[in-house]
Amino acid sequence: MPIEISEKTIKRDFIEKVIKLSGQDINMCFQCGTCGGACPMSDKVDVVPRKIMRMTQLGLEDAVMDAKSYWMCASCHSCTVNCPRGIDIAKVMEAIRLLTLRKNVNMYEPSKLDAETVRDLPQIAMVSCFRKLTS
Ligand code: SF4
Ligand code: SF4
Structure with a gap:
């Protein structure tokens, strides 16, 4: 199902919180998809890491939270060591997980x-x- 992108769905505070908690410059991601290719969980997750990165860049908090990928992430860091932009994607996943848990979800x-x-x-x-x- 297509994801709605509008001023209503873009949560700028979500982008800032993920950047602050993860310490990663998520805007460096240029959507190459290497992370998904390296991810041992990519055939189990509903949204591949590349898409999670893009949705996070766009502040689509609800769509990110609806995904199960950050719960399934095994924190193996395979994506992190292979990312050509040096982004620690595992930390981004962890930040999203923490933000969800803070809502008691x-x-x-x-x-x-x-x-x-x-x-x-x-x-x-x-x-x-x-x-x-x-x-
Ligand atoms: S490997 Fe890095 S640059 Fe490529 S899609 Fe994943 S996060 Fe983005
Ligand atoms: S850290 Fe998570 S997202 Fe990255 S490769 Fe491992 S399981 Fe996949």
Whole structure:
């Protein structure tokens, strides 16, 4: 579905917050797509890193937040080491994740996990998952 771009959908404060939190100059991205080619999660995510970068440059906060990509990002830094513009995309993903968590939006709701899942999952995996994906 096409994304609406208008004064209403462009959130300039979102752009500033991502830049500040990540410490990255997202405007350096020239949409080469190398990050997506290097990303081990690119066949799992709904929006590839290149598009997340473009949507973030444009301040399309709602569209970025609707994507699942920044939750799926494994923070492996493969995109980062391959970006020809030297952008640490993993940090951008982390910044978007943090901004979402600050709104008390969680990827998982721990209280909604069924007993079987809680019993079967390694505790260390659950703890690290909740640290990264819940507010
Ligand atoms: S590799 Fe770097 S410049 Fe290329 S699309 Fe990704 S973030 Fe942008
Ligand atoms: S850090 Fe995230 S976005 Fe970058 S290559 Fe790894 S999984 Fe993909």
